[in-house]
Structure formats: structure tokens, C-alpha cells
Amino acid sequence: MTPTFDRDRAWALDERVALRAESFGALAYHFGTRRLSFLKHPLLVRVVECLSDHDSAAAAFRAAGVGTAQEPAFERALATLAGTGMIVERAA
Amino acid sequence: MKLTDRFMEGLDAPICLTWELTYACNLACVHCLSSSGRRDPRELSTDEAKAVIDELQAMQVFYVNIGGGEPTVRKDFWELVEYATAHRVGVKFSTNGSRITPERAAWLAASDYVDVQVSLDGATAEVNDAVRGPGSYATAITAMQRLHDAGMRGFKLSVVVTRQNVGQLDAFEAIAQRYGAQLRITRLRPSGRGADVWDELHPTARQQRELYDWLAHRGEQVLTGDSFFHLAPFGDGLPGLNLCGAGRVVCLIDPIGDVYACPFAIHDEFLAGNVREPRGFTGVWRDSELFTELRRPQSGGACGSCSFYDACRGGCMAAKFFTGLPLDGPDPECVLGHGEAALAALAGDATALPKSTQDHSRRTPTPRPCDDDPVAELVSMAARQDL
Numbered sequence: 001m002t003p004t005f006d007r008d009r010a011w012a013l014d015e016r017v018a019l020r021a022e023s024f025g026a027l028a029y030h031f032g033t034r035r036l037s038f039l040k041h042p043l044l045v046r047v048v049e050c051l052s053d054h055d056s057a058a059a060a061f062r063a064a065g066v067g068t069a070q071e072p073a074f075e076r077a078l079a080t081l082a083g084t085g086m087i088v089e090r091a092a
Numbered sequence: 093m094k095l096t097d098r099f100m101e102g103l104d105a106p107i108c109l110t111w112e113l114t115y116a117c118n119l120a121c122v123h124c125l126s127s128s129g130r131r132d133p134r135e136l137s138t139d140e141a142k143a144v145i146d147e148l149q150a151m152q153v154f155y156v157n158i159g160g161g162e163p164t165v166r167k168d169f170w171e172l173v174e175y176a177t178a179h180r181v182g183v184k185f186s187t188n189g190s191r192i193t194p195e196r197a198a199w200l201a202a203s204d205y206v207d208v209q210v211s212l213d214g215a216t217a218e219v220n221d222a223v224r225g226p227g228s229y230a231t232a233i234t235a236m237q238r239l240h241d242a243g244m245r246g247f248k249l250s251v252v253v254t255r256q257n258v259g260q261l262d263a264f265e266a267i268a269q270r271y272g273a274q275l276r277i278t279r280l281r282p283s284g285r286g287a288d289v290w291d292e293l294h295p296t297a298r299q300q301r302e303l304y305d306w307l308a309h310r311g312e313q314v315l316t317g318d319s320f321f322h323l324a325p326f327g328d329g330l331p332g333l334n335l336c337g338a339g340r341v342v343c344l345i346d347p348i349g350d351v352y353a354c355p356f357a358i359h360d361e362f363l364a365g366n367v368r369e370p371r372g373f374t375g376v377w378r379d380s381e382l383f384t385e386l387r388r389p390q391s392g393g394a395c396g397s398c399s400f401y402d403a404c405r406g407g408c409m410a411a412k413f414f415t416g417l418p419l420d421g422p423d424p425e426c427v428l429g430h431g432e433a434a435l436a437a438l439a440g441d442a443t444a445l446p447k448s449t450q451d452h453s454r455r456t457p458t459p460r461p462c463d464d465d466p467v468a469e470l471v472s473m474a475a476r477q478d479l
Contacts, residue, residue, distance in 0.1 A: 016204065018152070018154055020152040020154070022104075023098065024093075024095060027107060027154070029155070029182075031154075031155075031204055032204050034155070034182070034184070034207055036107065038095060
């Protein structure tokens with residue numbers, strides 16, 4: 001699957017996904033695909049949680065406090081989550 | 093810290109767990125992990141089972157793998173499945189297929205939160221029925237046909253790999269494809285009645301290599317329940333966590349509420365507590381002596397100096413225990429042959445083997461079609477965890 005992810009679009013956690021906070025970040029489980037993912041950074045969890053509050057992923061990065069240097073890594077992480085349906089695009 | 097190291101220290105709640113709902117079973121598979129057959133009169137009541145589900149919801153356990161026995165023979169089975177999913181605890185259940193009616197298949201196909209795993213241990217009736225009993229192949233195929241006809245997709249066809257069926261991997265893949273199922277291949281364990289047939293059924297060293305290559309080639313297309321981490325030294329490891337999660341990220345609740353470290357370790361040695369205790373399952377998971385011990389750093393023992401120790405971490409605890417090997421030594425199927433050597437040193441010493449502490453096998457074995465096959469003289473239903 002080729003993940004397509006556009007940081008300038010609006011995203012949200014799929015409503016069938018549950019997050020469970022862990023010391024390393026969080027576990028994410030998708031009840032529809034039955035796929036389990038590991039979010040390995042607390043900051044990534046913050047980004048994912050606040051995606052739905054912002055008009056773009058880029059705005060969510062800023063709100064969560066992701067530094068410019070970190071952004072490419074976070075973008076890759078979100079692309080992976082988008083590719084597995086954990087996060088979905090929504091109307092801004 | 094690496095994620096796997098975090099997992100080795102244990103989480104506040106399991107990622108998932110296996111819950112054997114009953115020891116009752118209408119089959120009598122020769123390799124049954126839980127030595128199932130007869131219902132245990134101490135089985136958890138409907139209300140007690142619901143209280144466990146409430147705890148799992150509070151702990152945010154995303155899903156449970158329900159097995160048995162044959163879980164669908166419990167009168168309240170569908171009620172419990174509905175209760176779990178209504179409380180955001182997903183269910184995947186293992187079945188031999190005997191209770192999957194067309195109506196039930198339609199109900200399952202309509203649910204997002206329930207997954208089904210049909211067990212089949214041979215791609216032909218001959219190979220399957222020798223292990224799972226006469227007629228069990230036809231029963232499983234009928235169930236898969238009904239699930240397919242009802243529009244259910246991506247349910248699991250679950251195979252325990254044996255010396256007799258390892259040559260049928262492509263055929264299993266074709267069966268799964270025919271019914272729109274996903275193939276799941278897991279390791280045979282010498283647990284429960286599996287101890288009695290281990291020597292005849294477990295794949296040979298050469299077959300292990302072929303199995304690894306076959307699975308590595310399939311990648312994530314084929315599920316493995318993370319059960320082949322002992323083969324990791326063959327290459328880069330298969331997809332999954334590749335660690336023993338016993339008491340750390342997984343565990344087993346048995347029909348009477350006993351909590352064991354993993355589904356393959358139903359023995360007093362690995363019993364952590366019972367959900368009927370005042371602090372319930374949560375207390376057992378968080379504070380039991382056994383689980384606390386399992387979460388401490390483990391010594392590599394005899395394997396510590398092996399250059400592949402980081403890959404396999406000594407293999408499966410239950411496989412070692414039930415073949416009489418020390419827990420800090422090699423897995424009986426160690427790919428370097430250390431397990432075979434250790435087993436050879438034990439040969440003939442029956443006292444090395446642990447006595448079973450749980451056996452719900454039916455006292456009168458189910459009649460078999462062919463009495464000269466040693467496997468056929470023994471008498472269910474295996475249930476497994478998937479990460």
C-alpha cells in the first residue's frame with residue numbers, strides 16, 4: 001500500500017480507532033481492520049489526538065509543539081498511519 | 093529504550109489476551125493445548141464473565157481471543173460476545189465451525205467488532221481428520237463456505253503447522269483464498285495433549301527451514317500469531333514483535349477464571365491467580381508474584397553466550413517446560429540444534445517431564461476411523477493468541 005498523505009489537508013483519527021496511553025507513547029487499535037499500531041513517541045500521540053481540532057496536519061504539528069527539524073519524521077509517521085487507515089482525511 | 097525492552101518489562105494492561113471460555117468441546121483434537129473435552133463445573137457464570145469484560149474495558153484491552161474448548165457450545169456465548177463488543181472490547185473467537193449456521197454467519201458478517209478464526213490442521217480431510225477427528229474437515233469447510241456466502245471477508249483460517257501438513261502450505265493458501273479468508277499459521281506446542289503427540293507431529297529441522305522461508309516470502313499476508321520467534325536466527329525475523337509476551341503483554345484466562353502466563357502454559361507452574369480474587373483480573377495482572385518475576389530481566393542461561401540470543405531470546409518458555417528442558421536453556425526446536433542435543437541427553441528419563449495439572453479430556457476417547465495409526469488412538473480444539 002502506498003500511503004498518500006498531504007500535510008496541508010485536514011485529518012482525524014478514524015472513529016473506529018482506540019488509543020491507549022503507554023509510557024512509550026500509545027497503542028492504537030483499529031476495530032475495523034483489527035490492526036494494532038505502536039505510536040512510539042508521546043509527541044506523536046499529541047499530534048494524532050489534536051488532528052481533528054485543526055484544518056491541516058501542519059497546524060496540528062505546530063499546536064502540539066513539533067519542531068521544524070522533527071517534522072519530516074512526524075510526516076512519515078502520519079503517512080504510515082494514513083496508509084493503514086488509522087487516520088483519515090476529512091473536510092476542513 | 094527499545095520498544096521490545098519496554099514490553100519485556102510488562103505493560104499496565106495486556107495488549108490482548110486469550111480467554112478459554114469453556115473446557116467443553118465436541119471434538120477431541122490430539123494436540124489440544126488445553127486438554128479440553130469435558131465442561132468444568134466451576135466454569136465462570138455469565139455474570140462473572142461479564143464482570144471480567146467490565147475490567148477489560150476499564151483496562152482498555154482492545155480485544156480478546158476467545159477459545160476453549162469449543163467456545164460456541166456455551167449457552168451464553170453469543171450473549172457474551174455481544175456484551176464484550178457493546179463495551180468496546182473486540183472479540184476474535186476460534187471455532188471448529190460446528191455452530192456456524194447460515195443465520196449466524198450473516199450476523200457475524202454484519203459485525204465490525206467480531207472476527208472468526210476457523211481451525212483446520214490439514215488441507216485435505218485425510219491429514220486434518222487424523223488430528224482433529226472424523227468429519228472435522230467437512231465441518232470447517234462448510235463453516236467457511238457459509239461465512240463466505242454471508243459476505244464475511246478476512247476471517248481467519250487458522251492452521252497449527254505439523255510434520256504432516258507443512259507440505260500443504262500452498263494448498264492452505266488456496267483454501268483461504270477460495271473463501272475470502274486470511275491464512276494464519278501457528279506453531280505446534282507440546283502443551284496439554286500436545287505433549288503426547290509432540291514427537292510425531294512437530295516439524296523436522298529441515299521442515300522448519302522450509303517453513304521459515306515460506307513465511308518470510310509471504311510477509312504480512314500470512315498471520316503467525318507471532319509464534320515463530322524461535323526461528324528468527326534463520327534470517328531477519330518474521331513480521332511481529334518476535335518476543336515471548338507471557339505475563340508481559342499477553343496472558344490466558346481459563347474457563348474457571350485461573351490466569352496463566354500464556355495460552356500454551358496451562359500448568360500450576362505458570363498460574364498467576366484467579367479473576368475471582370478480591371482485586372480481580374486487574375490485581376492478578378499488575379501484582380501477582382509470577383508476573384512480577386517474568387517482568388524482571390531474564391538470564392540467557394545456557395543460551396546467553398550464543399550469538400543469536402538477541403534474535404530468539406531462548407525461544408518459547410512453554411515448549412521448553414513441557415519437553416522437560418530448563419527454562420533458561422535452548423528451545424526444543426532451536427535452529428542450531430542445541431535443543432535436540434539437550435533432549436537427547438534427557439532421553440528415556442520420563443521423570444524429566446512435568447506432570448499435567450489440568451486435564452479435561454473426555455474419559456472415553458472419541459471413536460477413530462483407523463486404529464493402527466498411533467495418532468488416531470489419542471483424543472479438540474486449540475485456541476491461540478495473536479498479537
